[in-house]
Amino acid sequence: MPLNTEPYTGWGRVLTGTGGRLRPEKTAGLKHIDLGPAVGALRSYGDAALNEKPSVDMTRLDRMLAFDAETGVLEAEAGVPLTTLLDTFGPRGWMPAVVPGTGYATLGGAIAADVHGKNHHAAGSFGQHVLSVRLIGADGVAREVSETAEPDVFRATLGGMGLTGIIESARIQMMACPSMLVDVHERRMPNLAAYMEAFEDSTATFSVGWIDATGTGAKLGRGILEEAEFATRETPFWKPRKPPKPVPFNAPGFALAAPVVRTFNQLYYSRISTTGRKPTKPIAAFFHPLDGLIGWNKLYGKRGFHQFQCVLPTESAALTLDAMLREIGQSGLAAPLAVLKKMGPGRAGPLSFPMAGYTLAVDFTNRPGAAPLVNRLIAQTVDAGGRIYLAKDSLAEAQQMAAMYPELEGFRATLRALDPAGLFETDLARRLNIRGMQ
């Protein structure tokens, strides 16, 4: 099978994978290749899916294999994009129990990063709805792992960032999808305190907030909270969404300069009236608002961008968020895309990101000052007893790993038994010394 040696990047386009990719189009193809770590849809931002040696692109092994309409249990190959599951089963009353902010993420990528969605506070993480995984180990053989068969390996695979092996296929428990529409309630949040109070009071099934990361002073932490419930009335008719439109070229450097972003954010905030707004939206538009614009990461220009995403424990979250938002606001480096969300405790594996508390995600164009700022934010996260999301990171350092991921040692022990030679090691694992061999 030919190796495509073209360099490739994650969604942030700052770091580059140099080892090339193999791309089997048939299951049998997986048996005749030199093994390397898996690559999904490359919707992780940093170097999670990058490698200096050959990797295995799983996007063509994307078939749904079996579905039980009584129980909502689905078996599918790892390369299937979550949006396909939503489109196929939504109209029949089922959907993945957890969907991240992009529907292009693959089933394998969603398991490997143990992704969270807008219902994390109640539904937990993606991995908590995985029943079993067919995992290709370092010996090249695929085997079924689950809560009963090799439970340590199973759990290490949920959120294990591909380091335990290649996920060939998986069985997941889907959740009921009573409607293809959601009733959304959008409200202005004038500042951080009001915002967090609203999250604490929220009883909504889905909740997420846009935050104006350029806000300073009295406007610090202002934003728009979106809460949503499945629409209860009959879906009048359901049209498949319009085909997405591509961003044709890299945006010029000034497109996201500080004054532009401040103006944009002001308009974006004011578009919601003081009394709020209650639109009804297709679920795909609510879950994946940016998927209609293919390659929107090019809007950050060819130098790429960083996303900083942390989760902070509930007790100290207000204080830490306040300090972080001050620093971000003063820097003038933030892009419009910034998200605040309250998380529940749900997590599936030792390397899973979620913890009970607040998660903040902010994009920064990769220009001078951005990386040092993100590094300071990461240090603040570590000090606060929080953690950063490995699927988004490209800047953290190895010595910060253990503090953020207390179960790291156990994960390392599992890896030592599973993959002593490091066949599935990625650039991320090398940078953060996740395997603990350096």
Add this chain to the structure above:
Amino acid sequence: MNETWIILGASSAMARAFARDMATQGDALLLCGRDTADLERDAADMALRGAAPARVFAFDTRDPESFMPILEAGRASKGVLNVAVFAGSMPEQADIDADPSLVAGVVTDNFTAAAAFLMAIAPEMEARGAGVVVGIGSVAGDRGRLGNYVYGAAKAGFHTFLSGFRNRMGRSGVQVLTVKPGFVDTSMTWGLEGMFLVASPSDVAADIRRAIKKRRNVIYTPWFWIGIMTIIRTIPERIFKKLQI
């Protein structure tokens, strides 16, 4: 009334994308290819997308015996019967130069096997007085190039066959669509040097779907290849023979 599609070379990423679209419409699919175990996974996938039903058949261009069960199943189908030919092969020209015995196989895979199959099913389609034949050719068939002239010649043969076949089948109301893709992101091109303007298999599938709806005869996909090929075709032979394109 739902239709039936015979898909030859169903493991191609282009075929998969097209068959999925047909499955979503609720059509019945006969998925034909060599790796039947893998095609069973596609059949399961197509069924979940709405195919009614999707069945798998062993098909090898080099083994005409393998055509029989597929032809029979086609004849046994109800309603409109359609055929889409995606099967093809493109060995390195250098390998063929080194071993000319490979020529026959390339011609079989890209042209004569499909021609023989289509002629065998033709009377059935004529009798039904409806249906579509989709034949995947290639821009490579528009002019012989240094880099893949045997493959190009086989595709050219297929184009010419389809043109005459269209003339015949059109009289019975059967549409024959010749599809000439440029570069498409499939296993055939993965890792090859010098690829540009590479289209996704689902873009190609969408173009085919539109062309069927508009009852087109010949399409280039993506559309801009018609311009590129017009230029390439008009280069005088005395100049073209010296080019390295």
